[in-house]
Amino acid sequence: MNIRVFDTEDQVARALADRVASALRVRPNFVLGLPTGRTPIATYAELRRLHAEEGLSFARASTFNLDEFVGIEPTHPGSFRYFMERHLFAGIDLKPERIHFLDGMAADLDAECERYERDIAAVGGIDLQLLGIGSNGHIGFNEPAEELMANTHHAALHVGTRRDNAAQFGGDPARVPHEALSMGMGTILKAAALILVATGERKAQCIERTVHGPVTTRLPASFLQMHRAVEVYLDRPAASLLPV
Numbered sequence: 361m362n363i364r365v366f367d368t369e370d371q372v373a374r375a376l377a378d379r380v381a382s383a384l385r386v387r388p389n390f391v392l393g394l395p396t397g398r399t400p401i402a403t404y405a406e407l408r409r410l411h412a413e414e415g416l417s418f419a420r421a422s423t424f425n426l427d428e429f430v431g432i433e434p435t436h437p438g439s440f441r442y443f444m445e446r447h448l449f450a451g452i453d454l455k456p457e458r459i460h461f462l463d464g465m466a467a468d469l470d471a472e473c474e475r476y477e478r479d480i481a482a483v484g485g486i487d488l489q490l491l492g493i494g495s496n497g498h499i500g501f502n503e504p505a506e507e508l509m510a511n512t513h514h515a516a517l518h519v520g521t522r523r524d525n526a527a528q529f530g531g532d533p534a535r536v537p538h539e540a541l542s543m544g545m546g547t548i549l550k551a552a553a554l555i556l557v558a559t560g561e562r563k564a565q566c567i568e569r570t571v572h573g574p575v576t577t578r579l580p581a582s583f584l585q586m587h588r589a590v591e592v593y594l595d596r597p598a599a600s601l602l603p604v
């Protein structure tokens with residue numbers, strides 16, 4: 361893994377946005393995989409700034425988001441689609457037909473997961489997948505478990521994960537959906553390149569285990585060790601348990 365440590369969270373966001381911008385300038389029809397969560401918010405803000413002030417265009421790019429809750433509409437403020445509209449899509453020039461999302465309201469959720477896999481394959485795969493990491497080591501909604509699913513699937517969410525997502529549901533974990541659709545570990549590992557981003561001391565322990573621990577389904581992020589093009593962008597607190 362290629363690990364980059366920055367002094368501040370802002371520097372992480374700027375470096376990551378620059379990395380995405382350079383890729384887009386070289387290849388305008390780039391296919392980008394996107395995460396939600398608190399971590400990428402500053403990066404998305406910087407991408408919006410690069411679009412507004414420096415003419416960075418997403419007009420020919422495609423995006424695939426990692427996951428979505430089951431049972432809520434895309435217009436629900438707790439949905440990941442809503443999050444993406446607010447933090448990124450509304451401020452850039454992506455074409456709506458090139459924004460790909462799992463539909464948590466689909467009548468047949470298994471068919472919806474298969475459709476997503478087909479849509480990713482149809483564009484030739486994801487060029488660069490950005491990833492956050494849960495403090496329990498989850499990636500997308502691939503939660504620590506005895507077994508992990510390779511393909512896009514229907515997942516049950518852990519209590520802690522629902523608690524972490526409560527803010528968008530009026531602060532009440534009981535209102536956070538119990539289930540989600542998520543790319544599987546195999547879907548993620550098929551991307552040509554991956555960038556894991558983590559900030560804050562809360563992530564230090566799972567970052568240390570992700571980078572140096574054994575590969576285990578109990579820490580889904582540890583599977584990234586088996587990919588040959590992984591970059592890890594960290595601020596100092598998130599990197600604090602890594603050997604210097």
Ligand code: PGA
Nearest residue numbers: 397398399400492493494
């Ligand atoms: P966070 O979430 O960025 O809000 O910490 C990351 C994740 O759960 O994947």
